[in-house]
Amino acid sequence: MGKGFVTLLGLAGLLAAVAPAWAHHAFAAEFDAQKPVKLKGTVAKVEFINPHSWIHIDVKDTDGKVTRWMVEGGSPNALFRRGVTKDALPQGTEISVDGYQAKDGSNRANGRDITFADGRKLFVGGSNPDEQPGK
Amino acid sequence: MTQRSLAIGNLWAAATVAALLIAGPVSSQQAKPSAKSFTPPRTPDGQPDMQGIWSNAILTPLERPADLKDKAFFTKEEASAYVKRTIEQNNKDKRDGSGTDADVARAYNDFWWDRGTGIAKTLRTSLIVDPLDGRIPALTPLAQNRAEQVKEARRLHPADGPEDRPVGERCILLNSAGPPMMPSAYNNNYQVVQTAQTFVILNEMVHDARVIPLDGRPHVPQNIRLWMGDSRGHWDGNTLVVDTTNFTNQTPFRGSGPNLHLTERFTRMDAETLLYEFTVDDPESFARPWTAAIPSVRTTGPILEYACNEGNYGMTGLLSAARAEEKKSSK
Numbered sequence: 234m235g236k237g238f239v240t241l242l243g244l245a246g247l248l249a250a251v252a253p254a255w256a257h258h259a260f261a262a263e264f265d266a267q268k269p270v271k272l273k274g275t276v277a278k279v280e281f282i283n284p285h286s287w288i289h290i291d292v293k294d295t296d297g298k299v300t301r302w303m304v305e306g307g308s309p310n311a312l313f314r315r316g317v318t319k320d321a322l323p324q325g326t327e328i329s330v331d332g333y334q335a336k337d338g339s340n341r342a343n344g345r346d347i348t349f350a351d352g353r354k355l356f357v358g359g360s361n362p363d364e365q366p367g368k
Numbered sequence: 369m370t371q372r373s374l375a376i377g378n379l380w381a382a383a384t385v386a387a388l389l390i391a392g393p394v395s396s397q398q399a400k401p402s403a404k405s406f407t408p409p410r411t412p413d414g415q416p417d418m419q420g421i422w423s424n425a426i427l428t429p430l431e432r433p434a435d436l437k438d439k440a441f442f443t444k445e446e447a448s449a450y451v452k453r454t455i456e457q458n459n460k461d462k463r464d465g466s467g468t469d470a471d472v473a474r475a476y477n478d479f480w481w482d483r484g485t486g487i488a489k490t491l492r493t494s495l496i497v498d499p500l501d502g503r504i505p506a507l508t509p510l511a512q513n514r515a516e517q518v519k520e521a522r523r524l525h526p527a528d529g530p531e532d533r534p535v536g537e538r539c540i541l542l543n544s545a546g547p548p549m550m551p552s553a554y555n556n557n558y559q560v561v562q563t564a565q566t567f568v569i570l571n572e573m574v575h576d577a578r579v580i581p582l583d584g585r586p587h588v589p590q591n592i593r594l595w596m597g598d599s600r601g602h603w604d605g606n607t608l609v610v611d612t613t614n615f616t617n618q619t620p621f622r623g624s625g626p627n628l629h630l631t632e633r634f635t636r637m638d639a640e641t642l643l644y645e646f647t648v649d650d651p652e653s654f655a656r657p658w659t660a661a662i663p664s665v666r667t668t669g670p671i672l673e674y675a676c677n678e679g680n681y682g683m684t685g686l687l688s689a690a691r692a693e694e695k696k697s698s699k
Contacts, residue, residue: 260472267467282679305685306480311480339688343476344477346477
């Protein structure tokens with residue numbers, strides 16, 4: 234990071250600090266910050282729908298019991314523009330999800346991070362030209 | 369082509385747009401953009417041709433950050449640093465504050481967002497060009513009171529039913545479609561289609577099409593109120609001027625009220641830029657009128673459908689969450 238960046242912190246710092254986090258709806262109204270979840274399972278269905286995508290995964294517990302979870306993502310429109318379709322997540326793909334569970338206790342979570350079995354993060358780093366995506 | 373190479377290809381495109389946006393010398397002449405040197409192509413009807421798909425994805429803030437005071441323009445170096453800084457601040461992939469509402473609100477990672485990667489090539493520090501301080505003028509007591517009432521209603525009834533939620537969450541209208549249109553976190557694209565009698569703006573955010581008559585007909589009567597207001601357009605040289613009135617009280621823009629008179633101006637600046645200016649004139653709500661300018665950049669299509677109502681599981685999710693919280697607090 235260059236010198237100019239540090240110099241400008243004083244100029245632009247305030248703006249970025251107060252810029253609202255905007256999404257289609259208030260995620261904090263739907264999901265519980267006190268209920269972080271880490272889910273590991275296989276993709277059962279992908280809904281690339283608007284306003285937000287949903288990835289359905291089957292999670293097996295230690296007794297072998299399978300539970301279906303729904304994981305909320307963003308609008309698919311930006312992904313389509315980047316050449317990504319739901320084929321990127323074929324049925325049976327093993328993924329891990331870091332997120333927060335729904336406040337009503339149902340098996341829904343937001344997908345803060347989605348990671349493939351080999352450790353690659355799904356869809357990471359899209360808006361920063363200095364970063365490379367898909368790793 | 370793999371997902372990764374496609375994604376990298378897109379980043380190249382994004383970087384090109386960024387270079388386009390922040391390139392160019394800074395001079396006082398650029399304070400007021402001029403389209404005099406550009407002769408726009410014409411439609412078969414002889415109108416300036418603005419058809420195509422345009423993007424409002426831009427990192428220039430609506431208001432000048434307070435700490436920039438009277439600094440209306442960045443230097444080139446400051447602009448680059450500002451862009452870097454803003455992208456870093458917006459980065460949803462950071463993991464500080466885990467277990468807080470702020471982290472929950474970051475939702476999914478950054479790849480789903482599409483805010484743009486540059487600021488206007490004028491290097492302005494705000495989209496607002498008038499008043500000179502780059503800030504929204506003070507709200508009148510009436511507008512402040514109105515905003516307080518909305519806040520209080522939301523506090524008392526945050527989510528009894530969908531009607532208590534913002535119109536955006538209900539998929540009725542999202543703020544970036546306006547009018548006035550504003551840069552947002554994704555779906556920043558709009559398509560212009562012109563006929564001899566109409567100017568149509570199809571906005572990707574909720575797929576709204578504004579059909580603006582150009583035939584000089586009067587506005588609808590005052591007692592008819594419309595979600596996007598009632599728009600009428602006319603040509604002023606090479607600029608399309610759109611007057612919009614008859615708003616409802618459901619779509620305040622930065623504190624505006626139903627009697628807002630919005631004037632939008634569209635001017636082709638060059639082959640790749642459509643200057644979009646809007647003036648907010650609402651003496652009931654603001655101490656004085658104010659104007660902002662967004663250089664919309666030509667982009668490739670298509671406009672993608674955003675059928676917001678079809679999959680709005682989030683609405684049932686948050687109402688269900690509200691019921692669960694009520695149950696918990698009543699125990």
